[in-house]
Amino acid sequence: MKPIQLLDLATQRARLEPGLSERMNRVLEHGSFVMGPEVFELEDRLAELTGSRFAISCASGTDALILTLLAVGLRPGDAVLVPSFTFAATAEVVALLGGVPVFVDCDPHTFCMSGADVSGGLDVCRSEGLELRAVIPVDLFGLVADYSAIARALEGSGATIIADAAQSLGASRSGARVGTLAPLTATSFFPAKPLGCYGDGGAVLTDDPDLAATLRSLRVHGQGTDKYDNVRIGINGRLDTLQAAVLLAKLETFPEELNARSEIAARYTAELAGVLGVEAPLLPQEVTSAWAQYTLRVSDRDHLSKHLLSKGVPTAVYYPVPLHRQPAYAHFPRVGTLDVTNRLASTVLSVPVHPYLTTEQQTHVLSAVKEGVAT
Numbered sequence: 001m002k003p004i005q006l007l008d009l010a011t012q013r014a015r016l017e018p019g020l021s022e023r024m025n026r027v028l029e030h031g032s033f034v035m036g037p038e039v040f041e042l043e044d045r046l047a048e049l050t051g052s053r054f055a056i057s058c059a060s061g062t063d064a065l066i067l068t069l070l071a072v073g074l075r076p077g078d079a080v081l082v083p084s085f086t087f088a089a090t091a092e093v094v095a096l097l098g099g100v101p102v103f104v105d106c107d108p109h110t111f112c113m114s115g116a117d118v119s120g121g122l123d124v125c126r127s128e129g130l131e132l133r134a135v136i137p138v139d140l141f142g143l144v145a146d147y148s149a150i151a152r153a154l155e156g157s158g159a160t161i162i163a164d165a166a167q168s169l170g171a172s173r174s175g176a177r178v179g180t181l182a183p184l185t186a187t188s189f190f191p192a193k194p195l196g197c198y199g200d201g202g203a204v205l206t207d208d209p210d211l212a213a214t215l216r217s218l219r220v221h222g223q224g225t226d227k228y229d230n231v232r233i234g235i236n237g238r239l240d241t242l243q244a245a246v247l248l249a250k251l252e253t254f255p256e257e258l259n260a261r262s263e264i265a266a267r268y269t270a271e272l273a274g275v276l277g278v279e280a281p282l283l284p285q286e287v288t289s290a291w292a293q294y295t296l297r298v299s300d301r302d303h304l305s306k307h308l309l310s311k312g313v314p315t316a317v318y319y320p321v322p323l324h325r326q327p328a329y330a331h332f333p334r335v336g337t338l339d340v341t342n343r344l345a346s347t348v349l350s351v352p353v354h355p356y357l358t359t360e361q362q363t364h365v366l367s368a369v370k371e372g373v374a375t
């Protein structure tokens, strides 16, 4: 059996050749390394893939979040609700722009922000005299948050929902695809995400033509009708043409890869049902996940991760220290004591779920988990 990896980019690359190299070579030949034709071709394909009207590519998932906050007019001192159980970028962008991230808890089963978490956030903003500008639910591990419940909780608040879909491109909820579930959706093409390039990349998805125009201006220094016409403060947030070429090649196999991840996850969940000492991730019936991670909850995580490693199964902990306990973020407001977040941070363990795991490798992962929790 080949060694098991958390992510197998080499097998994926072998599968994508020679198309991948042809795509990249074409860019080397035409030489439009910034905003070349592949960038616009990719944006069309992303709009098609997600069903959103506009896709605005950019330099990273972090830039995608920055662009959305600039587009909704975040002002210094404005509050933005963010989960504490997420990657740092979700809260970082708010603080970087002078806003106040307000940390909320998450659902213990889906790991995502719920409507009740948002209601708690509204109360904290009221009591601290903060103006709420936006809410950033995160589709953690690829599972789509309940955007309708969050929208209901926000009714009348004037706050905009920005979906952090860095991990969930290709997923859906009640038949609606990620990219259409919130007025603005930010995603990432970091190599380890479900759709990854060979460096940094990201995109914003929206149905709103005015927001799309603003985002396009913001990603090129706030440009107006031409390069030397600056109508707003923006950033240099463009996606490299070479990365767009890589993504176009990878889009060929992306739907199959999503299916493979789903099948592996379904097999794991079926075979781990009833196994004592380990809880498989819950997938609500109306949700399809992009399965960026397959994340177990276990009481003795250190023991299981050591056992798995000894059996050649690599694991990862996303995220061992929640943001509200990080030195850079500990002074920001939070809703209550974030008990669910704290508990998850000490019990979650992600096991390999990449689309190129062989049946034999999956069987090995499963038996190693079952052995590990039984000993």
Ligand SMILES: *Cc1c(COP(=O)(O)O)cnc(C)c1O
Pocket (backbone or CB within 6 Å): 060, 061, 062, 063, 086, 087, 089, 090, 138, 164, 166, 167, 188, 189, 190, 200, 201, 202
């Ligand atoms: C990866 C990630 C980001 C940031 O994306 P980059 O492309 O690395 O900047 C933001 N939010 C979440 C939840 C992520 O997983």
